[in-house]
Structure formats: structure tokens, C-alpha cells
Amino acid sequence: MNPAHAAMPLHARIQRAIRQLILDGALASGKPLPASRTLASSLGVSRDTVESAYAQLHAEGFIERRVGSGSFVAEMTGFTPGQRRSRRDALLRNQTPNLSKRGASMFRSGGAREILLSRPFTQGVPETRTFPLPLWERLERQVLKEAGTQALLHGDPQGAEPLRKAIADYVNLERGARATADRVLVLTSSQQAMTLCANMLLDPGDRIFIEDPVYYGARRAFDAAGLECVPVRVDRHGIVVEQIMESPRKAKAVSLTPSHQFPTGAELALDRRLALIEWAARYQAWIIEDDYDSEFHYAGKPTACVQGLDRHDRTIYIGTFTKSLFPSLRIGYVVLPPQLVKPMTVARTLLDGHTATIAQLTLARFMEGGHFGAHVRAMRGVYAERLEVLTGLVNEHLSPFVESHVPIGGLQMPCVLTCDLSERAAIDAARRVGIDLLGLSALHAAGSGKAGFLMGFAAYTPAEIEVAVKKLASALQSVALQKRR
Template identity: 80%
Template sequence: MFKHSQLDSVKAWIAHPAHAVMPLHARIQRAIRQLIVDGALGAGKPLPASRALATSLGVSRDTIEAAYSQLHAEGFIDRRVGSGSFVAEMTEFMPSRPLSQRDALLRNQAPTLSTRGAAMFRSGGVREMLAPRPFAHGVPETRTFPLQLWERLERQVRKEVGAQTLFHGDPQGTEALRRAIADYVNLERGARATADRVLVLTSSQQAMSLCATMLLDPGDRIFLEDPAYYGARKAFDAAGLDCVPIPVDRQGIVVDQIMAEPHGAKAVFLTPSHQFPTGATLALDRRLALIEWAARTQAWIIEDDYDSEFHYAGKPTACVQGLDKHDRTLYIGTFTKSLFPGLRIGYVVLPPPLVKPMTVARTLLDGHTAPMAQLTLARFMEGGHFGAYVRTMRGVYAERLALLAGLVSKHLADFVEPRVPIGGLQLPCLLTRDLSERTAIDAARRVGIELLGLSALHAAGDGKAGFLMGFAAYTPLEIEEAVRKLEKALRAVTRP
């Protein structure tokens, strides 16, 4: 028979609200199993007869029999005809006593991670807001997305392709989507792509991690824009790379400093269309100089074209990959910004020799991207819907940017100077008075407003204080209300 403490433990386990979804016999089985695992019931100890335990717990004997049968099937107890049920001898490796205070402390210590694992954990990862609020950056408008059209295309795919969409997909991506992506980037971005050079991924973040691990070894140098996109810096830091910051001016990354670096680097990471976070566009002469540098030194150019669809002044400059006749550029794109974050489809256009190695490496991460989403997106693009949607949203976002810039100049002129970009989904603002960046961000958060600080994006630590204000996902009314809230919050923390 159980001791009173053991019987009470089983009763407590059964009654716990978190276990209510389990059948009663499963709760009893789990409770007894936990007593064995914790060492409260040692190897060879007898268990109460099923009839006696049923009476003690106020349940049917069949319920106890079902619990004992599962424990026996899992190897935790032995059942002997005429003798009863006993804790299996094979459980003798389990602790025979409760954990000591020292053992408990050791159990709760931080795990020993690999060098790379520790770096990834320290970075904090890349976290996105599940329910964005003004002025969270990099979030597109989703409330006006043509969901009915998308669902109709998805039904067409399901009807025509059927159960084939339920199987594993091609790790490189479905041919239809790769072809649609190649056609799009060739036409709109001046790329040099073919379907067989496109690798479909779940995100641009996955593409950067693949580049870091497949092209460089720990300790290798990589040039990064300074300031830089935090997701890229974290991916490269986690891979153990030596990230060398290169300053950015109004014409993009300062290429002369790259040329002057005596030790060189094996790669450079760029956001040339709309530099993150400054919004600068990399000048053509600098693009050409980087291409020649990469060819001469056999380095790689990793080009992140994360929101190039949204360009509001003049015609966008052709991507670096389209100008690179030496095939040293990897071109990364994503549909997270142009369509909706939940789609989880990105891609990279690769130099031909890298297609097979990168595809094989991808199979070790997540295998493939969901075929249904890929085929639906392919139809969305082939039917001209993607181009039409982007053109519509480009106009919407341009109006929202103009509105936000005007409101900032009107209501926040005492605090910040807006730097209106020619594209992208966020407005950089530099603090102009004696107000710390942290104070401004905390004050905004207290009134339900989200800002991304600029200073932390500078590796050299000498960047001007300020913040990014995302505008794409918010209506004109929401933008105006949020700016007024932010004005009040900043005045409250700067009032003498």
C-alpha cells in the first residue's frame, strides 16, 4: 500500500487543473510514473492492489487496471500473476531519494552550450511583434490584402494538384515559383536570374544564416554596413565571424574604406536599395567598385534587397547582382515585407556553383518550404496580381510616409529631425535635444507606441541617437493619433 504522502501526491496530480484534459486513467498512470522517476517508489517496491487503490482514490477498478497496464507496457512496473504489481528492477538507475539541495542547484544551472549556441542565445534572437502597434518598423499593411483572391487561387491549386501538396516539397523550391521569382527580379530589379539559380527559403534571415555557415568559417572577416540590420549582425556573430563595421554616408557604404582595409574580408553584407536603417541608396560608382573588388579578391557580396519594391522617388537603381558579370553576388529577397509576414517565403538567387551546396545545406535545416503556399504564390505572381498589389501599396505607403513626415515636423520638431527616405517602410528620426534615446523609447512604450532605437544598430558606438518609425501598417488616423500621443509622452519626460 502507498504511504499517505504518496497517495496524497497521486490525488494532487489527478486534481491539478492543468491535467484535466487527460483521461482519468492517464492521470493516475502519470502520477505513479512520476513517483517512480523521482525515486519515491524504488525498484522492486510493491504497488497497491488495483481494487485497494481504486477504493482509496474513489475510482473504478477498471481505471486502475488501465493505468497499471500502461505502466507495464512502458516498462515501469512488472506484473506477476498471484503476486501483484512491482516497480521494475530496470528502474534502479533512477534516484532512490529526493534531490539534495546541491543536486537541485546543479539541475537548475544554465546549460552548457556550444560556442555558437551561446552566441545565439546571447544575441536574444530576432523577435517580431505578434500584434504590431505604431510605430513598429518593417511591418506591411495586411488588413487590405486581397485574401479572397488568395483563397480562390489556393482552392485552384488544391483542386488541380490535390494530395501532391501534402508530400515533401523540392528543397530548392517548386519550379513554378522559382520561375516566377526569376521573371520578377529580372524585370523589376534588373537581376540576372534563371529558375535554376533560385533557392526558395522561409525567410531572408534563413538566407543570411546559410550564407554565414556555407561561405565563411568561424573567425573569417566580413564587412558590414555601420549601422546595420540587427538580424544580419546577429546571424554573422552567431556563426563566429569577425564582423568589421564600415561606415555609411548619404551614398551608402563607404567603399574606399573597404579598399583600404589591409586584411580584407571574405564577404561584404549590403542593403543597397534602401540601407537599413538610414534609407540611403548605394551610388552606382560604389556598386561597380564593390563588384570589381569582389572579383579581384574572390570575396562574396551578400545583397539583401528586403523592401526594394517600395521606392517612392524616381526609378530604383538596378540591383548589384544584375550588374555583377563575375557571379560573386548572392541576392536575397523576401515576400514578408511585400505581402504579409505569415507567408514565410523568402529566396536567394545564387551563383551557379553555389546552388547545389546551398540546397543540400538547406535540407539539414527545415527540409523545404510548404508546397501549397509556394504554388499559390506562384499563381498570384503569374496572374499579375503581385505586381498590381505592389503598385497599389506603393502609392498607399508613399502617402503614409508623407503624412508621417509632416506630422513629425509639426508636432515633434522640438525633439527630432526626420530623415525622409526615398523608399522603405520606416522613417529615421534623429534626436535634436538633450533627451536620451532610452528615455524616449521607454516613454513611448508606456503610451502604447513602439520605436526602434538607432544607436544600438551602430557597431562602432558613435552613431547619433534617434529611432525608426514604421508607417506602412497604420492608417492615417492611427498615425496621427500615435504622433500626438508620442508628443505628449516626450513633453512629459522633458518638462522642467
């Protein structure tokens, strides 16, 4: 019998086992079942238990009971018993699913990238081992004590007001934004924000300018929505806006990571920010600004966000606490132009209703008490030190293979291959020794990027980074030697 049924009463377990045999075709229509006394003796149960199972099967129409003859599998018109479950499930798994065009596009995108938390150099993962859990737990207890059972009910789909106010205050002060609580929409992630923008602001077939190279999450959201992504080259000053201005075919939006361009780390120059704002106003296009890890800037003070410079309200500002606090918090947000607040809020109710209330209220207290700012400042120092350590170790041990491009901020460092190893060979070699690298070439939409990989450093101590870099150097050396033979 199925182990999942072990907690059921005996008669229910027997009834389900027989029913499954009938559905799988192991017991064909008209086949006689054992007499209740015989089956009871065989199973070591009472006859009443078997009678109860047979009675339920009869009530459901799976068996017929004939006075003086016994019990038989019923004839079920319109139903053809299938193969055994294991064979049937295997066949179904291998079938091409009958998906919609948008569903097929989402499936082809591959979804979110697998996060291998135990492996060094996974990009985009913050340090969580030093997070102030006792403080967070105390604030959560305060929330539950004061809100009581109200915290267990459905929340405001736009987000809890205390958190929306805390977010607005934070981005105004730290990022130079123009935000108010009524313009903030709390979501579960920046990826959800991208999906909402792609589906609410553009139609399938519409054009959107994207950075080249580009953040894979944004590209997948836009592809899944059926948009035509137009890659625009990125240099050391960010996206090359001249290509947008001179494009013969206009687009309805542009997607940017201006604080630390993903994956190059470049900061978008102020004159380019202003030019994009004027372009969006002239053509009534949208600027989708993903400010995914702007808290962690290591060289000087970061430039104000595009949204704060945009007096025309054509910029949608996206932020997340996944990088600044911890991934499982599942809270992101978007600061919207006033005219988009209501339609975006309605749209998110169709996706997941609302974000978890208790986590929102706890985060609001964490921010109101100054703990968020203190945590970010502390981690900024930690990450800056780890970046410095990684840079030195890469230059010392990996210089025969790569050239490091030290970013001004963020949680990962790009490295460009300078040897004759292929990107795939390098990544596979790293994976074999328990190291996770993200290839650079696949992030270039136009397919013209240099081969290399990203090395996430935030979640690993200097000692862990040193061990991993040496292990990676040994793995690459081994592959290079094999290649020469």
C-alpha cells in the same frame, strides 16, 4: 492529475499519476501502494480500473507485486528520484546551458526581434488588412484542385519551378537582375538566406565587411557563424567603399542593403556599386545584396540591383515576400551564381528540407496573373501617403525632441534625438504608452552613431499614425519635465 491527461482512459490516467509521483520522489522505493480495492473506493472507480493501472506499472518496472503482501514501489538502481517537477524545472531553467561555441553565440545574439503587431511604429511590418484574401483563397483552391494530393508531398528543395520562374521574371524586369529559374533558391526567409551565406561561404574567424549602421538580422547571422564583422561607415550615398579598398586586411565578403540602406534609407550610388563589383572580382570575394524592400521606392526609379550589374557572378541577391505581401507567408529567395546553386540547395535541405509547396504554387499564380505587381503598385501609393503624413506629424508634434530623416523608400523612417533625453528613456517612455520604437544606436557596430529611433509607418492608417504621434509627444514631454525637476 495532470489536466493534459483528461482525455485518456481512467486506468491510463491513474497509472501516469502514480508513475509521476514515483519519478518525482514523492513515492520512495519500497513504499507500499494502497490496495486496489481501497484506492478504487477512494477514487470512485471500479477495482478493475485500478488493477489495470497497477498491471501496467508492474510491466514497466515501476512497482513490484508480492502475493499476499500487496504492491510496492520498485527499487530502481542507477536512478535517484528528483525533486518535485516545479522545483526541478525552475532549477533547470536557471542553469547555464552546456552549448557549443556557435550555439552560445546564437543564444547571445538574442534571436529575431520581437514583433509587437498591436503597437504603432513597429518597423518592417506591411499593411495586411487590405490584402486581397478572397483572390488568394481562389488561387489556392485552383492549386489544390489541379495538383491534388501531389501538393501535400515533399517539394523540390530548390523550390517549386513555377515560382522560381516567376521570381526570375520579376527581378529581371523590375530590378534589372540577371536571373534564370535554375539560379533561384526558394527559402523561408531572408534571414535563412543570410545564415546560409554566413555558413557556406565563410569559416569561423573570417572577416566580412558590414554597413555601419547595420541591419540587426544580418549582424546576428554573421556573429552566430563566428565571423569577424568589420564595420564600414555609411553616408548619404551608402557604404563608403574607399574604406573597403584601403583596408590593410582583406575580407571574404561584404554585406549590403543598397536599395534602401537599413536603417538610414540611403541609396548606394552607382559608382560605388561598380567599384564593389570590381573589388569582389579582384579578390574573389562575395557581395551579399539584401534587397529587402526595394518594391517601395517613393522618389524616382530605383537603381538597378548590384547583381544585375555584376558580370563576374560574385553577387548573391536576397529577396523576400514578407515585406511586399504578408509576414506569415514565410517565403524568401536568393538568386545565386551558377556554381553556388547545388551546394546551397544541399545545405538548405539540412535546415528545413523545403518550403511549403501549396504556398509556393499559390504565390506563383499570384505573380503570373499580374496580381503581385498590382498589389505592390497600390501599396506603394498607400505607403508614400503614410510616410508624408508621418513626416508632417513628427515635424509638428515631435520637433522639440527629434529630427526626422525622410527616406526615399522603405517601410520606416529614422528620427535622430536632438534633446537631452537618452535613447533608452525615449524608447521606454514610448513602450509605456503602447508604442514600439527601435533604437538606432545599437545598430551602429562601431558604437559611434547618433541616438534616435526608427518609426515604422506602413502598417498604420493616417488616423492611427496621428493618434500615436500625439501620444508619443505627450510621453516624451512628460519624461522631459521629470528630468528637469
